[in-house]
Amino acid sequence: MVNKPPGDAVAPAVRVRGLTVVRGGITILEGLDLDVPAGQVVGLLGPSGSGKTTLMRSVVGVQANVAGELRVLGEPAGSPSLRRRVGYVTQAASVYADLSVAENLQHFTALAGLRGAAGRDAVTAAIDAVDLGGHERQQVGSLSGGERSRVSLAAALVGDPELLVLDEPTVGLDPVLRRDLWEMFHRLARQGHTLLVSSHVMDEATRCDRLLLLRAGTLVADTTPDALLADTGAPDAERAFLTLIDRAAGGTR
Numbered sequence: 001m002v003n004k005p006p007g008d009a010v011a012p013a014v015r016v017r018g019l020t021v022v023r024g025g026i027t028i029l030e031g032l033d034l035d036v037p038a039g040q041v042v043g044l045l046g047p048s049g050s051g052k053t054t055l056m057r058s059v060v061g062v063q064a065n066v067a068g069e070l071r072v073l074g075e076p077a078g079s080p081s082l083r084r085r086v087g088y089v090t091q092a093a094s095v096y097a098d099l100s101v102a103e104n105l106q107h108f109t110a111l112a113g114l115r116g117a118a119g120r121d122a123v124t125a126a127i128d129a130v131d132l133g134g135h136e137r138q139q140v141g142s143l144s145g146g147e148r149s150r151v152s153l154a155a156a157l158v159g160d161p162e163l164l165v166l167d168e169p170t171v172g173l174d175p176v177l178r179r180d181l182w183e184m185f186h187r188l189a190r191q192g193h194t195l196l197v198s199s200h201v202m203d204e205a206t207r208c209d210r211l212l213l214l215r216a217g218t219l220v221a222d223t224t225p226d227a228l229l230a231d232t233g234a235p236d237a238e239r240a241f242l243t244l245i246d247r248a249a250g251g252t253r
């Protein structure tokens, strides 16, 4: 497992300066400056279409037409050396429905270059991390939606990446599963992983250590849940977000 370095003076896991991304001839992200601190659960929140996936794709190095500075774990985003250090879970499940949980994870451990005992240990550790013990032999196609999401997460975990980039991992899950997943994210952060987790559900903001609030491709706030509520005087994250948007627009509400 990744170990936390001592002290607080740790370089950010992701450093973004002046990031602009154009897709289909349209500027989707414009001049973003932000840091993702190491060892924390950082929420990337914003409405549908605000650019969360585009930013995540840029961080993991699969996005074209990216301008500006984008460093991930000290390397330029997309560097070949980052392939094993960064895990990415997209919104679409990336696991095979006709294989069992264990077979899926064996496939991903092999892709991560882990063979023999190291591969078996990685599969066991990933299954434990996502609490899927007892489901090893079950076909993924017969799992519940929440269990399937956790297999995708386990697949991203097998190489023990330092940075996990998770695109809307809790979408469509019931409140209990959502809570369990957020608890798991914090457990992973305590082990030294950094998690960048997107959501368009504002009440998930309170579950993050830090928050990046995006709207229409610009950063509305880089804050903590407590500071967000204190700064806006709003009773919850959703109303705080609306207050910030009104402020940015020069509104009076």
Ligand SMILES: Nc1ncnc2c1ncn2[C@@H]1O[C@H](COP(=O)(O)OP(=O)(O)OP(=O)(O)O)[C@@H](O)[C@H]1O
Pocket: 023, 024, 025, 026, 028, 046, 047, 048, 049, 050, 051, 052, 053, 054, 055, 200
């Ligand atoms: N190839 C493309 N050409 C033009 N516009 C695009 C292209 N891909 C994405 N977009 C636009 O970029 C904007 C940001 O999309 P993105 O998927 O990053 O948003 P998001 O915040 O992740 O949304 P959601 O929460 O719905 O997943 C959207 O308005 C989308 O329509």
